[in-house]
Amino acid sequence: MKRLEGPRKTVALLVGVVLVMGSLSFAAVPMYNWFCRTTGFGGTTQTAAKPSDKILDRTITVRFDGSLERGMPWQFKPVQTKMDLRIGETGLAFYEAYNPTDHPIAGTASYNVAPYNAGAYFIKIACFCFTQQVLQPGERVQMPVTFYIDPAIAEDREAKYTDHITLSYTFHETELPAEEASAAPLPANDNDRVN
Template identity: 65%
Template structure:
């Protein structure tokens, strides 16, 4: 008992469309997981505390800031770069300003370049871990605490890295319910 060739072709085409749709749906979380595990794409590590080892070798960390199209904030690093010893805990500040007459919530995505260094750049604390809400006219300094893992000097590719660039892009998100209510109460 064989299937009609037309029905078989239709079934195969529908199966292919369903499979491709499922792969597209799963690709973002799978890619995110892959980047966090391997450090590919500049994904960073996260730690509770600084490194136990500090080397005599130094590395320069550069800071970059951008805004998604349409995000009305102003956003910049307060320092363009800092030089520190590998394993030493660093602290940098970014400044955000809301020049509008309404509260705006934002979330920051980040990247580390070169990609080989991503898994060795470790954040201890970062404004990017949480949503940020700025009231009209509010200006804030937002810290990021980090270190470069000393294991970088033993990595086949990353050991030649002399500069790491930490980039953030802020994009607008919906105001949290409590921020929307607080904004209503101030008007």
Template identity: 65%
Template sequence: MDPKRKTMFKLVGVVVFMGAMAWAAVPAYNFFCKVTGFGGVTNTADAGSDTVLDKEVTIRFDASLNSGMPWEFKPVEREMKIRLGETGLAFYEAYNPTDRPVAGQASYNVTPYSAGGFFTKIECFCFTEQVLMPGERVDMPVTFYVDPDIATDMDGKYVHTITLSYTFYENDLPEGYAALADETDATGATSLN
């Protein structure tokens, strides 16, 4: 084979390989974070822990909004103490002070990062997109537990306080709500019929 053609095939192969690696990087990184708790990514479960220890941990709750998100958003309770393995229930309050429906999605993490792999959510408002109508105020629950295995983990056993943080970002409205928003813009009033 001609050396120029051979070089061209190698370069095309490198470009295709690098493109495939770039495409796979985000899902691979997300999988890595979910498995290891790296970066404060939490676990999910269908039910609470089977084991509850007498050791307590303090859970702090933090809330913020991405710039441009018009909601008001805060934890109802700033902190709580729970035993390792015990199921906790906390609420965050969101309020839409605007005259239009607003959709939002929450991103989350826990600190210290070493606790991420042990913090497990059973139910959370962050799993789905939230839509608030004009003037609507809601309490959004998160049900969770801290895996008792944290007590024997090399780094985790020194964790006494875990902070659960959420940031809400504005999303485009889903189709049905988008029509309502257009109607609101046109008339200046919202019809909830």
């Protein structure tokens, strides 16, 4: 078999590098998401199917924050701004969303926890952020999040000193589901108005 020489070898190497880099960039997002979910990196929370089976005497203050992506026309806020919970105790908090427009709007919430080192210990059992939310014109809803702080936080070298955690949500407008979009009236524009 003849060896590649000169320009052919260089081209083959460059094509190989491009293929490897393309493959790595394609896998980067799923790998980063997996890493954040596994470690709590960047304040990423964890999920569980049931409450904690252990409750400690120590309490942590959980603060709640809500915001909207630029251009998202909803109003969105926590119903209560904070609560004190024993570590391992199940908490139930509500956020309120309101659609002041004349058409349905779909939204999805992104979230994080601060300080970041507490993210791995903030466990959600149920949350409105797990699914897309659709609000009809003028609709106001209260959306629950059920959670607890994992007792393992008391053993973490750095996180064990945490005495307050902030849970933040940001709602982003998303495309309406097909059945909602087909039923929604089209927004009026100036050309359709009759004087």
